Amino acid sequence: xxxxxxxxxxxxxxxxxxxxxxxxxxxxxxxxxxxxxxxxxxxxxxxxxxxxxxxxxxxxxxxxxxxxxxxxxxxxxxxxxxxxxxxxxxxxxxxxxxxxxxxxxxxxxxxxxxxxxxxxxxxxxxxxxxxxxxxxxxxxxxxxxxxxxxxxxxxxxxxxxxxxxxxxxxxxxxxxxxxxxxxxxxxxxxxxxxxxxxxxxxxxxxxxxxxxxxxxxxxxxxxxxxxxxxxxxxxxxxxxxxxxxxxxxxxxxxxxxxxxxxxxxxxxxxxxxxxxxxxxxxxxxxxxxxxxxxxxxxxxxxxxxxxxxxxxxxxxxxx
Amino acid sequence: xxxxxxxxxxxxxxxxxxxxxxxxxxxxxxxxxxxxxxxxxxxxxxxxxxxxxxxxxxxxxxxxxxxxxxxxxxxxxxxxxxxxxxxxxxxxxxxxxxxxxxxxxxxxxxxxxxxxxxxxxxxxxxxxxxxxxxxxxxxxxxxxxxxxxxxxxxxxxxxxxxxxxxxxxxxxxxxxxxxxxxxxxxxxxxxxxxxxxxxxxxxxxxxxxxxxxxxxxxxxxxxxxxxxxxxxxxxxxxxxxxxxxxxxxxxxxxxxxxxxxxxxxxxxxxxxxxxxxxxxxxxxxxxxxxxxxxxxxxxxxxxxxxxxxxxxxxxxx
Numbered sequence: 010x011x012x013x014x015x016x017x018x019x020x021x022x023x024x025x026x027x028x029x030x031x032x033x034x035x036x037x038x039x040x041x042x043x044x045x046x047x048x049x050x051x052x053x054x055x056x057x058x059x060x061x062x063x064x065x066x067x068x069x070x071x072x073x074x075x076x077x078x079x080x081x082x083x084x085x086x087x088x089x090x091x092x093x094x095x096x097x098x099x100x101x102x103x104x105x106x107x108x109x110x111x112x113x114x115x116x117x118x119x120x121x122x123x124x125x126x127x128x129x130x131x132x133x134x135x136x137x138x139x140x141x142x143x144x145x146x147x148x149x150x151x152x153x154x155x156x157x158x159x160x161x162x163x164x165x166x167x168x169x170x171x172x173x174x175x176x177x178x179x180x181x182x183x184x185x186x187x188x189x190x191x192x193x194x195x196x197x198x199x200x201x202x203x204x205x206x207x208x209x210x211x212x213x214x215x216x217x218x219x220x221x222x223x224x225x226x227x228x229x230x231x232x233x234x235x236x237x238x239x240x241x242x243x244x245x246x247x248x249x250x251x252x253x254x255x256x257x258x259x260x261x262x263x264x265x266x267x268x269x270x271x272x273x274x275x276x277x278x279x280x281x282x283x284x285x286x287x288x289x290x291x292x293x294x295x296x297x298x299x300x301x302x303x304x305x306x307x308x309x310x311x312x313x314x315x316x317x318x319x320x321x322x323x324x325x326x327x328x
Numbered sequence: 329x330x331x332x333x334x335x336x337x338x339x340x341x342x343x344x345x346x347x348x349x350x351x352x353x354x355x356x357x358x359x360x361x362x363x364x365x366x367x368x369x370x371x372x373x374x375x376x377x378x379x380x381x382x383x384x385x386x387x388x389x390x391x392x393x394x395x396x397x398x399x400x401x402x403x404x405x406x407x408x409x410x411x412x413x414x415x416x417x418x419x420x421x422x423x424x425x426x427x428x429x430x431x432x433x434x435x436x437x438x439x440x441x442x443x444x445x446x447x448x449x450x451x452x453x454x455x456x457x458x459x460x461x462x463x464x465x466x467x468x469x470x471x472x473x474x475x476x477x478x479x480x481x482x483x484x485x486x487x488x489x490x491x492x493x494x495x496x497x498x499x500x501x502x503x504x505x506x507x508x509x510x511x512x513x514x515x516x517x518x519x520x521x522x523x524x525x526x527x528x529x530x531x532x533x534x535x536x537x538x539x540x541x542x543x544x545x546x547x548x549x550x551x552x553x554x555x556x557x558x559x560x561x562x563x564x565x566x567x568x569x570x571x572x573x574x575x576x577x578x579x580x581x582x583x584x585x586x587x588x589x590x591x592x593x594x595x596x597x598x599x600x601x602x603x604x605x606x607x608x609x610x611x612x613x614x615x616x617x618x619x620x621x622x623x624x625x626x627x628x629x630x631x632x633x634x635x636x637x638x639x640x641x642x643x644x645x
Contacts, residue, residue, distance in 0.1 A: 170346035173621045175580025293492045304474045315469040
């Protein structure tokens with residue numbers, strides 16, 4: 010992937026611009042006017058058509074709306090919260106009422122403000138972890154599928170071994186030995202996502218490898234890296250985008266679970282998983298609002314991301 | 329069949345070895361002093377050295393590696409940093425308690441989700457199908473601890489139908505234990521329903537469109553006969569695989585459920601170990617889950633090969 014920046018397709022939305030940008034042929038090499046047997050303009054048209062189909066799906070619209078709401082909360086944080094998320098001046102454990110619609114927590118902090126501000130942690134960590142995991146996975150999966158042979162055999166075994174463990178479990182072990190910080194969580198989740206992504210990419214590359222355009226590139230004497238990243242990669246972009254959206258959903262799931270288990274960001278920060286972890290102990294006393302609202306926030310975000318992933322998947326896999 | 333079995337067991341053993349290697353690398357990824365990491369920066373030097381010696385963490389890395397590989401195959405995971413107790417006895421009794429919860433969850437999940445999958449497949453793209461698919465998608469994407477916390481507040485606190493603390497006192501009868509375990513198990517049922525139902529649905533839809541299903545219908549079999557004799561036999565392969573994978577993955581989600589319900593299973597044991605940086609217990613628990621996963625996927629592959637001769641002949645070649 011030498012210089013694919015999103016220089017021309019500015020009008021397209023980000024995820025697809027990513028796909029589109031890597032398909033931009035090298036200006037000098039006239040041979041690339043045709044990629045994968047289709048003229049570029051036709052591919053662009055197909056892409057626009059897919060995007061139009063995705064945009065029209067109700068599940069995509071609902072998912073995007075919810076994610077946007079949380080995105081605004083994450084970006085603006087305590088500039089739009091009714092109280093400060095760290096302000097503990099009011100009475101502890103007030104039930105939901107006029108000025109505290111979600112009630113207050115054990116130290117008198119406003120639950121609504123904390124839920125709104127808590128979007129920041131998860132929206133910072135989860136997408137980054139997913140993007141990194143997909144990036145590593147694409148590189149390794151491309152190499153496995155394209156080089157093949159002993160390398161592929163060995164790596165496939167390692168991938169299988171990784172898949173034998175639940176991500177949360179092995180992340181817990183890794184975070185315990187490495188010590189917790191945002192970057193450790195991002196790195197660990199990304200590394201644990203890599204094998205799954207690599208397996209998906211590998212199987213798509215395998216079905217591309219025997220096609221004529223790869224053979225002809227080989228005959229032209231192109232470099233392996235050129236064939237992998239400039240010829241094959243654009244053609245397997247569909248499954249990669251699907252994998253990316255699915256991974257973002259899993260990342261939100263994993264990061265929330267880790268912070269509930271105590272392996273997330275440190276206490277004062279209004280993280281959703283940590284809020285549930287603080288709140289669930291007093292559920293027995295009938296104080297449900299300190300647990301319910303952050304839990305509902307997690308559920309809404311995960312479902313929203315999965316709705317988006319599902320609509321992207323059903324359109325891209327049908328085409 | 330024997331050839332297939334041998335091949336499959338050999339590959340499981342290789343995966344287990346790689347798994348132990350990965351876990352070893354994670355624990356030893358930071359060069360440096362295990363004793364220092366656990367005792368903190370202010371502990372005296374001699375104490376740290378003695379601690380390392382006791383754990384064997386002052387030996388060369390390669391020797392430690394061989395020990396840790398041997399341990400996976402002999403199931404001897406050494407002693408706990410914290411209590412000095414044998415790790416094996418700690419994690420096996422915890423696994424037994426988690427296993428009870430997991431078994432209850434699966435006994436409920438499997439029939440419900442397979443039935444829902446078949447139900448949805450027969451009404452493909454109708455309203456009932458969309459409901460099953462979307463409820464499945466939503467329920468399986470919510471983290472287990474979220475579902476567990478919501479169920480706890482509704483069923484155990486509001487309606488008082490279950491117990492807030494899920495540990496049954498010793499000597500409780502099997503039926504009596506249900507009162508404790510049913511609500512936490514429901515949290516896992518909700519989490520795993522979606523995967524299994526969707527997989528069954530996809531398998532049945534694929535089989536319904538096949539030539540053999542059409543032939544069976546044309547020769548006059550009723551819909552139920554076609555489903556039982558022809559479709560399910562072919563369609564359940566992927567479902568069995570998903571179930572076996574979920575048996576291993578369940579231990580990721582069960583940690584959250586056990587924490588919410590204060591249940592003393594493998595998950596709670598691991599969380600205690602995380603708090604105390606008790607790496608042998610943590611390592612043992614992770615490897616044990618890996619072994620459970622290997623065994624359940626092995627069993628699933630054998631079951632599929634038994635049900636479907638095409639699979640075993642293809643792999644044995």
